Amino acid sequence: MRIALLGCGVVGSEIVRLLRANAGDLAARVGEPLELVGIGVRRPERVRDLDIDASLFTADAAGLVARDDVDLVIEVVGGIEPARDWLLAALRAGKPVVTANKALLASDGAALHDAAAAAGTDLYYEAAVGGAIPLIRPLRESLAGDRVRRVLGIVNGTTNFVLTRMDETGASFAEALAEAGALGYAEADPSADIDGYDAAAKAAIMAQLAFHSPVTIDDVYRVGIGDVTAADIASAREMGCTVKALAVAERSVETDGISVRVHPAMIPRTHPLAGVREAFNAVFVEAEAAGQLMFYGQGAGGAPTASAVLGDVVAVARNRIAGRRGPGESSYAALPVLPMGRTVTRYHVNLDVTDKTGVLATVAGAFARHDVSIRSVRQDGRGDDASLVLVTHAAPDAALSATVEELRGLVGVRAVSGVMRVEGGEP
Numbered sequence: 299m300r301i302a303l304l305g306c307g308v309v310g311s312e313i314v315r316l317l318r319a320n321a322g323d324l325a326a327r328v329g330e331p332l333e334l335v336g337i338g339v340r341r342p343e344r345v346r347d348l349d350i351d352a353s354l355f356t357a358d359a360a361g362l363v364a365r366d367d368v369d370l371v372i373e374v375v376g377g378i379e380p381a382r383d384w385l386l387a388a389l390r391a392g393k394p395v396v397t398a399n400k401a402l403l404a405s406d407g408a409a410l411h412d413a414a415a416a417a418g419t420d421l422y423y424e425a426a427v428g429g430a431i432p433l434i435r436p437l438r439e440s441l442a443g444d445r446v447r448r449v450l451g452i453v454n455g456t457t458n459f460v461l462t463r464m465d466e467t468g469a470s471f472a473e474a475l476a477e478a479g480a481l482g483y484a485e486a487d488p489s490a491d492i493d494g495y496d497a498a499a500k501a502a503i504m505a506q507l508a509f510h511s512p513v514t515i516d517d518v519y520r521v522g523i524g525d526v527t528a529a530d531i532a533s534a535r536e537m538g539c540t541v542k543a544l545a546v547a548e549r550s551v552e553t554d555g556i557s558v559r560v561h562p563a564m565i566p567r568t569h570p571l572a573g574v575r576e577a578f579n580a581v582f583v584e585a586e587a588a589g590q591l592m593f594y595g596q597g598a599g600g601a602p603t604a605s606a607v608l609g610d611v612v613a614v615a616r617n618r619i620a621g622r623r624g625p626g627e628s629s630y631a632a633l634p635v636l637p638m639g640r641t642v643t644r645y646h647v648n649l650d651v652t653d654k655t656g657v658l659a660t661v662a663g664a665f666a667r668h669d670v671s672i673r674s675v676r677q678d679g680r681g682d683d684a685s686l687v688l689v690t691h692a693a694p695d696a697a698l699s700a701t702v703e704e705l706r707g708l709v710g711v712r713a714v715s716g717v718m719r720v721e722g723g724e725p
């Protein structure tokens with residue numbers, strides 16, 4: 299089984315290492331040796347700390363994919379182009395593809411799946427969501443006999459690392475992000491992590507598999523962690539919560555549509571996701587017959603991601619030797635993706651107010667006009683330091699955000715100093 303590897307950065311170099319270190323076991327599991335015949339990189343001349351023949355490196359990735367002596371292509375370059383062209387060329391030539399490229403899968407996965415189906419070959423991508431954690435296979439295969447209702451998780455290691463550091467050590471946002479980058483968790487452009495694009499891509503991939511419906515990154519409501527402040531984290535702590543960047547994909551029973559979103563949220567410290575620290579990821583899946591399942595592990599980093607890639611390599615190599623193909627895309631249900639405004643959630647709202655009689659009634663009136671019920675109110679401070687902290691009951695997001703807009707213009711409200719969704723039950 300002759301392999302072309304595209305990309306030799308954080309993940310690719312670990313794939314090279316594991317292919318060598320585990321060569322005997324991999325050959326025994328597949329039934330024949332796995333041989334690395336070429337590595338496509340941007341700068342082949344660069345000196346790399348890898349015990350490998352330097353002549354394997356090439357800048358001509360397209361030429362490598364087209365070579366007759368390549369049976370299987372691994373892509374760990376990232377980004378849409380040129381990865382998309384290379385992978386389409388491989389699949390059209392009947393060569394199975396293993397990729398970690400969630401950005402590409404979430405934006406144009408359908409083209410890749412179609413090409414794989416047309417050529418009768420495999421497209422596997424376990425590493426694309428949750429790094430080492432088996433998530434794609436359980437959603438695509440193990441739960442294929444059930445009806446998934448909800449997928450809720452922490453799927454970005456970098457942002458979870460940053461929020462953990464801010465919460466536990468009081469580190470600044472910038473310090474924590476620099477550390478995540480140095481540890482190999484962050485994307486080449488860390489705004490993919492911070493602004494939620496990486497988590498949105500993963501949410502789209504999970505939603506597509508869970509609900510057998512086409513979902514792209516453009517369908518995902520997205521808010522990054524860039525506006526999360528130390529005050530938000532302190533406020534969460536005061537009500538027994540912690541702040542996490544969540545990915546949520548839900549099927550609505552009333553409308554038979556799905557909602558897919560990523561945003562920071564306060565969750566109770568007693569919730570199992572609250573204990574997911576640093577670059578770890580965890581995903582809850584709720585299915586009708588299976589009930590609740592939780593998947594946990596290392597969601598980022600070179601070696602964990604390489605582990606998932608090599609698991610896929612073994613699977614597609616076995617399929618190829620047996621002359622069969624693994625499961626393909628399933629989008630038969632074609633459920634519509636609902637706008638965020640129709641998603642039911644809860645808000646935590648922090649208001650700076652004037653400490654005068656009647657302010658509470660004015661604020662409560664705004665919530666009532668939008669039919670939003672208040673679960674709790676707390677006043678902190680006095681005089682110019684007075685603030686109100688309100689937590690709502692569940693309501694459509696459109697009503698909650700309209701309430702916040704009205705609060706901004708109310709006499710007696712000096713500022714809306716914090717707004718965050720609350721998920722995961724009662725604190």
Ligand SMILES: NC(=O)C1=CN([C@@H]2O[C@H](COP(=O)(O)OP(=O)(O)OC[C@H]3O[C@@H](n4cnc5c(N)ncnc54)[C@H](O)[C@@H]3O)[C@@H](O)[C@H]2O)C=CC1
Nearest residue numbers: 305306307308309310339340374375376398399598599603
């Ligand atoms: N680092 C991580 O923890 C995880 C990464 N991933 C995904 O794995 C992929 C790779 O990520 P990393 O290894 O972290 O990236 P990286 O930036 O460390 O490595 C990228 C590699 O691609 C090569 N490359 C880039 N542009 C190229 C071009 N135009 N032609 C030829 N080669 C090119 C670079 O030379 C480098 O070897 C991405 O899709 C990423 O989203 C997935 C899960 C976790």
Ligand SMILES: N[C@@H](CC=O)C(=O)O
Nearest residue numbers: 454455456483485598
């Ligand atoms: N940048 C990503 C890498 C893994 O997918 C993350 O931080 O989770």
Ligand code: NA
Nearest residue numbers: 424427429431
């Ligand atoms: Na995974």
